[in-house]
Amino acid sequence: MPSGDIGAEELRAALHQVADMVADYLEEVENYPVLPPTVPGDVLRQLPRRPPEEPEPLDRILSDYKSLIEPNLTHWNHPGFMAYFGITGSGPGVLAEMLVAATNVNAMLWRTSPAATELEERVCDWLRGMVGLPEEFHGHINDTASIATFLMLGVAREASGLDVRRSGLAGRPEVARMTIYASDQAHSSIDKAAIALGLGLDNVRRIPSTINFEMSVPELETAIDRDRQEGRLPIAVVATAGTTVTTSVDPLDEIATVCRRQELWLHVDAAYAGNAAICPEMRAPFAGWEAADSIVINPHKWLFTPFDCSVLLVRRPELLRQTFSVVPEYLRSDEQGVTNLMDLGIQLGRRFRALKLWMVIRAFGVEGLRERIREHCALARELAGWIEADERYGLVLQPRFSTVCFRLRGGGGEEQDERNERLLGEVNASGAIFISHAVVAGRYTLRVTLGNIRTGRAQVETVWRLLRQGAGASAAR
Numbered sequence: 001m002p003s004g005d006i007g008a009e010e011l012r013a014a015l016h017q018v019a020d021m022v023a024d025y026l027e028e029v030e031n032y033p034v035l036p037p038t039v040p041g042d043v044l045r046q047l048p049r050r051p052p053e054e055p056e057p058l059d060r061i062l063s064d065y066k067s068l069i070e071p072n073l074t075h076w077n078h079p080g081f082m083a084y085f086g087i088t089g090s091g092p093g094v095l096a097e098m099l100v101a102a103t104n105v106n107a108m109l110w111r112t113s114p115a116a117t118e119l120e121e122r123v124c125d126w127l128r129g130m131v132g133l134p135e136e137f138h139g140h141i142n143d144t145a146s147i148a149t150f151l152m153l154g155v156a157r158e159a160s161g162l163d164v165r166r167s168g169l170a171g172r173p174e175v176a177r178m179t180i181y182a183s184d185q186a187h188s189s190i191d192k193a194a195i196a197l198g199l200g201l202d203n204v205r206r207i208p209s210t211i212n213f214e215m216s217v218p219e220l221e222t223a224i225d226r227d228r229q230e231g232r233l234p235i236a237v238v239a240t241a242g243t244t245v246t247t248s249v250d251p252l253d254e255i256a257t258v259c260r261r262q263e264l265w266l267h268v269d270a271a272y273a274g275n276a277a278i279c280p281e282m283r284a285p286f287a288g289w290e291a292a293d294s295i296v297i298n299p300h301k302w303l304f305t306p307f308d309c310s311v312l313l314v315r316r317p318e319l320l321r322q323t324f325s326v327v328p329e330y331l332r333s334d335e336q337g338v339t340n341l342m343d344l345g346i347q348l349g350r351r352f353r354a355l356k357l358w359m360v361i362r363a364f365g366v367e368g369l370r371e372r373i374r375e376h377c378a379l380a381r382e383l384a385g386w387i388e389a390d391e392r393y394g395l396v397l398q399p400r401f402s403t404v405c406f407r408l409r410g411g412g413g414e415e416q417d418e419r420n421e422r423l424l425g426e427v428n429a430s431g432a433i434f435i436s437h438a439v440v441a442g443r444y445t446l447r448v449t450l451g452n453i454r455t456g457r458a459q460v461e462t463v464w465r466l467l468r469q470g471a472g473a474s475a476a477r
Helices: 008-031 042-046 058-072 091-103 114-130 145-162 189-196 217-229 252-262 273-278 317-324 354-389 414-429 457-476
Strands: 138-142 178-183 204-207 233-240 265-269 294-297 310-314 393-395 403-408 436-440 443-449
Touching: 008 058, 008 091, 042 058, 091 354, 114 138, 114 310, 114 354, 138 145, 145 178, 145 189, 145 233, 145 265, 145 294, 145 310, 145 317, 178 189, 178 217, 189 204, 204 217, 217 233, 217 252, 233 252, 252 265, 273 294, 273 354, 310 317, 354 393, 354 403, 354 457, 403 414, 414 436, 414 443, 414 457
Parallel strands: 178 204, 178 233, 233 265, 265 294
Antiparallel strands: 138 310, 294 310, 393 403, 403 443, 436 443
16 A cells, blocks of 8 residues: 555644744744855755655654755845845744645635635735725735736736737737836836736836836826827836835826826736835825725735735726636536636636735734834834934935835945945845845945844844944945
8 A cells, every 4th residue: 555644643743843843943043144154056965866765754854954944045034134025924824824734725716715715805805994995996815916917917908908818919910019107116027027918028118217216207198198199009007106126106196197097007016015004104105096906015025924925906806807717617616796716817726825814914913013014114214314324325215114225435336336235245244134235326225124023123233233334344445
């Protein structure tokens, strides 16, 4: 007889062992360097070239995990992780992920998991209300904002009236070039969506931004009018609420007015900053997003929900169904008035992501989540104040949320860029902190983002100490 799965008692013992490993890791993650001292190929060389022919004991597998995998990870849960946008695997979310793995449901149809489907509807509505959006928005969960943007541009393409769903784009000389619009600060996922949807990079209009890195509305209107005059077909605008580099917010109200007048789909990428709208006092920058056709917010970025969990809020979900729904006979069901999540995108299989968001919101409470976002923003302002007061540094702009962009002064052009690049390497080499960089207005820029639930004042003081030391060493050189 072939060997089966492990028995209940062996599983129970292993789960206790894994529970201890998880708790120890989260408690002691700061003891690791944020970036492992690993070079390419280190892990690969220690992995067997072929899988085992016979079963291996779980103790040995878990021991190898502890010695080979965990030390060679970049530790996103580390309180010193201040690069990109920090994500946190909070305790309630980790527990939920274990339950999701155990139940192993595929929420493609309501029938295949009633609780998963209906919980997803409810928890997305919780988030909608938490950020102050009106009830006509309906939500569902994807893996990332990149997929949300892809889906919504696909809907915008279908809403153009060209019936691309059935007839496609190839070999249709009557079909005008479709154009989409986003600022020069918007995320690269827009370009990838244009590639995958057959629109092409040449038809993505990157609208110049203002001195505050916000989309220029006059430039947007000019680009749309020019495309129409040249026989192109504008279909959508992607506005950003919290750009990837500086976290600037496009003028959503004005852009919404343009989209209404021009009859264009408006999608708002609020993947990072949209989470801040759970704090009523932080909603002012988002004025106008309630007029959008769709909005994406990633709880895995700043609501302490383990990756991945991206909530897409759509005003007219029936358009998603019209664009993407394909129901073969073996998936037909008789239930009336239910949501079949497979109809809302390109994937058939859907993980039970709603469980972790539900457990995180309940365990922290909305006010508990607000307190942590407020603390991150306050610490970012304090760090910005320290930077601004040091003549060796210059702020790119005042932080709007919890991201600080700045650079070391001195030298010019490439010399200044090289000094900042060296400083980044020195800070990250400490092992205590990991920050990232970007190019802003043509200059190499350092970037600190506070978003990890374990990041507090001690880590902010550490990054500032390292930056000051690095600035001193740079001046000595």
